[in-house]
Amino acid sequence: MSYNLLKGKRGIIFGALDENSIAWKTAERVHEEGGAFVLSNAPIALRMGTINELAEKTGSQVIPADATSLEDLQNLVEKSVEILGGKLDFVLHSIGMSVNVRKGRAYTDLNPDWTATGWDISAVCFHKVMQTLYKNDAMNEWGSIVALSYMAAQRVFPDYNDMADNKAYLESIARSFGYFFGKDKKVRVNTISQSPTPTTAGQGVKGFDGFISYAEKMSPLGNATAMDCANYTVTLFSDLTKKVTLQNLFHDGGFSNVGVSQEVIETFTGEK
Numbered sequence: 657m658s659y660n661l662l663k664g665k666r667g668i669i670f671g672a673l674d675e676n677s678i679a680w681k682t683a684e685r686v687h688e689e690g691g692a693f694v695l696s697n698a699p700i701a702l703r704m705g706t707i708n709e710l711a712e713k714t715g716s717q718v719i720p721a722d723a724t725s726l727e728d729l730q731n732l733v734e735k736s737v738e739i740l741g742g743k744l745d746f747v748l749h750s751i752g753m754s755v756n757v758r759k760g761r762a763y764t765d766l767n768p769d770w771t772a773t774g775w776d777i778s779a780v781c782f783h784k785v786m787q788t789l790y791k792n793d794a795m796n797e798w799g800s801i802v803a804l805s806y807m808a809a810q811r812v813f814p815d816y817n818d819m820a821d822n823k824a825y826l827e828s829i830a831r832s833f834g835y836f837f838g839k840d841k842k843v844r845v846n847t848i849s850q851s852p853t854p855t856t857a858g859q860g861v862k863g864f865d866g867f868i869s870y871a872e873k874m875s876p877l878g879n880a881t882a883m884d885c886a887n888y889t890v891t892l893f894s895d896l897t898k899k900v901t902l903q904n905l906f907h908d909g910g911f912s913n914v915g916v917s918q919e920v921i922e923t924f925t926g927e928k
């Protein structure tokens with residue numbers, strides 16, 4: 657169902673790798689709601705993924721950018737404003753990667769160089785994206801910037817590894833930059849703390865199948881899917897949420913506020 661919530665709005669969507677990506681679903685929903693956007697991803701991901709399909713479907717252009725490169729980001733922002741015919745109203749940062757997770761290094765045995773690379777890709781580049789938008793005065797007043805986070809920023813999930821620290825840093829950047837973006841440009845900045853979701857990044861985490869099932873059992877509404885997340889993001893890009901900023905918004909079917917659920921107790925007692 658479409659409500660035309662984003663009619664006339666323009667933006668950039670980072671991170672659509674394949675049809676499972678949260679950014680992919682978001683691009684589809686933003687398109688349905690009347691928004692126009694440029695799609696961006698790292699050059700290597702563009703070669704591996706299927707983003708051109710999405711571009712065709714949504715009538716969008718694709719501009720490669722390694723989100724850790726200020727030069728790439730400058731080019732992306734300049735070209736996006738040009739292609740879309742004006743300043744931007746929304747930006748989705750849907751990017752994350754830990755080299756330590758990928759290579760199976762335990763949290764107690766991290767390779768510091770890999771930690772730094774993952775930190776840059778998963779957290780610092782959000783600052784780089786916003787700094788580039790800010791310096792180029794590329795956002796319209798009442799625009800909205802969203803990045804995706806996970807609850808391991810607040811609570812321990814051992815196999816989430818150094819991504820937990822990256823997410824804590826990401827959420828802090830949203831608040832810190834959100835202050836200046838709000839004061840100076842009337843732009844809001846939030847993070848969505850999303851349920852475990854079966855995507856390439858999600859499934860790269862050790863024990864993913866266990867913790868997605870556990871979260872499902874713990875959440876009174878069940879896990880939020882990638883499509884649910886896309887819908888929520890649409891509301892945050894719309895004019896209906898103009899005064900929501902500097903927030904980390906839990907989008908997890910209630911998981912974050914549950915101590916234990918009946919279903920989880922039953923797995924221990926065997927009693928219904």
Ligand SMILES: NC(=O)c1ccc[n+]([C@@H]2O[C@H](COP(=O)([O-])OP(=O)(O)OC[C@H]3O[C@@H](n4cnc5c(N)ncnc54)[C@H](O)[C@@H]3O)[C@@H](O)[C@H]2O)c1
Pocket residue numbers: 670671672673674676677678679697698701721722723724749750751752753777804805806849850851852853854855856857858859
């Ligand atoms: N899947 C989950 O369980 C889950 C839960 C909560 C939050 N998130 C977050 O959602 C976001 C999107 O992940 P996803 O689950 O859709 O997985 P995904 O693998 O589909 O998306 C991750 C994206 O990051 C991109 N990327 C990696 N390095 C990059 C770079 N240097 N420059 C630009 N882009 C780069 C990848 O190409 C990919 O498109 C991430 O921030 C992730 O941490 C995911």
